[in-house]
Amino acid sequence: MRDNLIKYILGIADNSLILGQRLGELCGHGPNLETDIALTNISLDLLGQTRNYYQYIARLSGNNKTEDDIAFMRSEREYINVLLVEQPNDHFGYVIARQFYYDVFHYLLMQNLQNSSDETLAAIAKKGIKEVSYHLRFSSDWIKRLGDGTKESHQKIQEAIDDRWVYTNELFMKTEADELLINEGVGVNVLDFKEAYYQKVSQVLEEATLTVPDEKYYQKGGKEGIHSEHMGYILAELQYMQKSYPNLKW
Amino acid sequence: MSNKEIKNLEEIFNQRIARDEKIEPKDWMPEKYRKTHIRQISQHAHSEIVGMLPEGNWITRAPSLRRKVALLAKVQDEGGHGLYLYSAAETLGISREEMYEQLHTGKAKYSSIFNYPAVTWADMGAIGWLVDGAAIINQVALTTTSFGPYARAMVRICKEESFHQRQGFEILLSLCKGSEEQKAMAQDSLNRWWWPSLMMFGPKDEESPNTEQSMKWKLKRKSNDELRQQFVNQTVPQAKILGISIPDPDLKWNEEKQSYDFGKIDWDEFWQVVKGHGPCNKERMTARVGAWNQGTWVRDAAVAYAEKQANKNLNKAV
Numbered sequence: 275m276r277d278n279l280i281k282y283i284l285g286i287a288d289n290s291l292i293l294g295q296r297l298g299e300l301c302g303h304g305p306n307l308e309t310d311i312a313l314t315n316i317s318l319d320l321l322g323q324t325r326n327y328y329q330y331i332a333r334l335s336g337n338n339k340t341e342d343d344i345a346f347m348r349s350e351r352e353y354i355n356v357l358l359v360e361q362p363n364d365h366f367g368y369v370i371a372r373q374f375y376y377d378v379f380h381y382l383l384m385q386n387l388q389n390s391s392d393e394t395l396a397a398i399a400k401k402g403i404k405e406v407s408y409h410l411r412f413s414s415d416w417i418k419r420l421g422d423g424t425k426e427s428h429q430k431i432q433e434a435i436d437d438r439w440v441y442t443n444e445l446f447m448k449t450e451a452d453e454l455l456i457n458e459g460v461g462v463n464v465l466d467f468k469e470a471y472y473q474k475v476s477q478v479l480e481e482a483t484l485t486v487p488d489e490k491y492y493q494k495g496g497k498e499g500i501h502s503e504h505m506g507y508i509l510a511e512l513q514y515m516q517k518s519y520p521n522l523k524w
Numbered sequence: 525m526s527n528k529e530i531k532n533l534e535e536i537f538n539q540r541i542a543r544d545e546k547i548e549p550k551d552w553m554p555e556k557y558r559k560t561h562i563r564q565i566s567q568h569a570h571s572e573i574v575g576m577l578p579e580g581n582w583i584t585r586a587p588s589l590r591r592k593v594a595l596l597a598k599v600q601d602e603g604g605h606g607l608y609l610y611s612a613a614e615t616l617g618i619s620r621e622e623m624y625e626q627l628h629t630g631k632a633k634y635s636s637i638f639n640y641p642a643v644t645w646a647d648m649g650a651i652g653w654l655v656d657g658a659a660i661i662n663q664v665a666l667t668t669t670s671f672g673p674y675a676r677a678m679v680r681i682c683k684e685e686s687f688h689q690r691q692g693f694e695i696l697l698s699l700c701k702g703s704e705e706q707k708a709m710a711q712d713s714l715n716r717w718w719w720p721s722l723m724m725f726g727p728k729d730e731e732s733p734n735t736e737q738s739m740k741w742k743l744k745r746k747s748n749d750e751l752r753q754q755f756v757n758q759t760v761p762q763a764k765i766l767g768i769s770i771p772d773p774d775l776k777w778n779e780e781k782q783s784y785d786f787g788k789i790d791w792d793e794f795w796q797v798v799k800g801h802g803p804c805n806k807e808r809m810t811a812r813v814g815a816w817n818q819g820t821w822v823r824d825a826a827v828a829y830a831e832k833q834a835n836k837n838l839n840k841a842v
């Protein structure tokens with residue numbers, strides 16, 4: 275039970291960590307100061323949530339484990355974030371498409387997780403949903419601005435929306451830990467809001483004058499720890515200090 | 525306006541400043557006052573946003589989650605400082621685009637310290653401790669400067685800078701309390717950042733133009749050398765607490781002056797970096813110009829979208 279709970283939490287927390295890390299790459303390089311600051315805010319929220327989850331896992335694990343052991347000391351196969359969040363920033367359209375696809379999911383997930391029978395998770399979700407609803411507003415607004423902005427921006431965001439679409443379905447693939455914890459009343463059944471997810475995504479894309487992708491072939495693997503080629507580089511940076519100087523305090 | 529009338533206005537203007545009244549954007553001001561303030565405030569703003577780059581370089585590699593979050597928040601604060609300062613400069617009749625243009629073409633300067641590379645994690649400590657520390661000394665004086673928007677921006681910014689300084693000191697303190705390797709990393713960082721930090725106060729007084737005028741406008745309250753001395757006096761005891769040594773064999777306490785004597789600054793290096801030939805001048809500009817150019821289509825889209833929305837609302841109203 276404990277191991278499954280840990281695995282379940284990792285399945286949520288690793289997404290926040292890796293997306294927070296990706297957004298952190300952009301700090302100081304945004305298209306203007308306001309957007310730069312807003313993207314950093316989102317990164318800060320996600321990393322704050324990550325810490326809450328990992329601290330909880332550390333408590334559950336015992337053995338003096340810390341949030342940093344969990345964040346930095348695992349092998350690539352032990353990170354179980356979805357492929358979507360590890361996709362590169364490429365151009366601003368890709369940043370927004372990735373964010374939007376994740377935010378819609380994240381919002382629905384937090385909404386449901388608030389009712390978890392696990393008090394710690396419910397509390398994290400209650401706090402998180404305020405942050406995530408801001409993220410969703412930010413990314414939806416940009417989808418509309420870019421979609422219904424100039425010809426160039428329309429083409430660029432459509433390209434990003436199409437390319438990242440293939441990573442959306444993995445969000446709804448249930449793991450073994452999911453199944454077990456749904457039965458316990460702890461976990462959220464993501465299938466319950468799959469339809470709402472695609473409805474919301476389509477509604478915003480249409481409002482943004484964009485075409486909803488109809489690609490039926492999807493990518494998966496992250497939840498099993500089988501990542502894209504990008505992941506190794508993300509971890510090389512993320513783990514650089516901890517792996518170069520093990521067992522030190524910073 | 526006749527020359528005599530202008531003289532009169534200037535007289536009143538100077539008296540207001542002498543009485544410690546604030547000059548606000550809508551008030552009459554001499555052209556030179558306006559120009560000098562645009563130059564200084566925009567350069568200050570540029571320093572904030574170029575200053576995001578050396579520290580931004582370590583966000584993805586911070587050694588713990590706590591440090592990562594604190595560093596992100598710090599770099600974000602600097603962006604916020606840039607934002608207040610650009611807004612303060614805009615009240616004097618220059619647009620943000622013009623200011624960026626001046627930065628990108630090299631017409632406007634920014635603090636030279638950011639042309640040094642941040643190569644180890646300890647540099648995140650040294651930058652906070654020394655660079656934010658030096659910035660505070662420069663900026664506290666400006667909280668009572670004559671131009672209202674600048675003075676108010678400084679009050680807000682100084683509060684955050686002192687938080688940054690403590691955070692930087694605390695990063696180094698952790699290293700100094702850590703392993704030999706960590707302590708060596710802290711010492712190496714101090715070795716590299718000490719002299720450039722002293723250079724942050726600008727050329728020595730004999731070579732610093734405009735000082736008299738700036739003093740009158742309260743853009744400067746103390747000379748470069750006085751501020752530099754204040755920084756040294758304040759910082760040396762902090763280095764002792766850390767247990768790392770200042771890389772200056774000539775540094776010693778002067779009982780008579782009640783202050784530290786210190787060695788000669790390498791002014792050739794100072795001018796080399798100011799003139800654009802420091803270790804990272806090119807990288808910093810490439811990063812700024814690159815971000816701006818890559819963002820053009822995004823900013824254009826935002827403008828086009830806002831116009832379309834405004835038209836829609838207008839049509840609805842009709």
Ligand SMILES: [Fe+2]
Pocket residue numbers: 572601602605681685
């Ligand atoms: Fe600042």
Ligand SMILES: [Fe+2]
Pocket residue numbers: 602656684685688
């Ligand atoms: Fe600062």
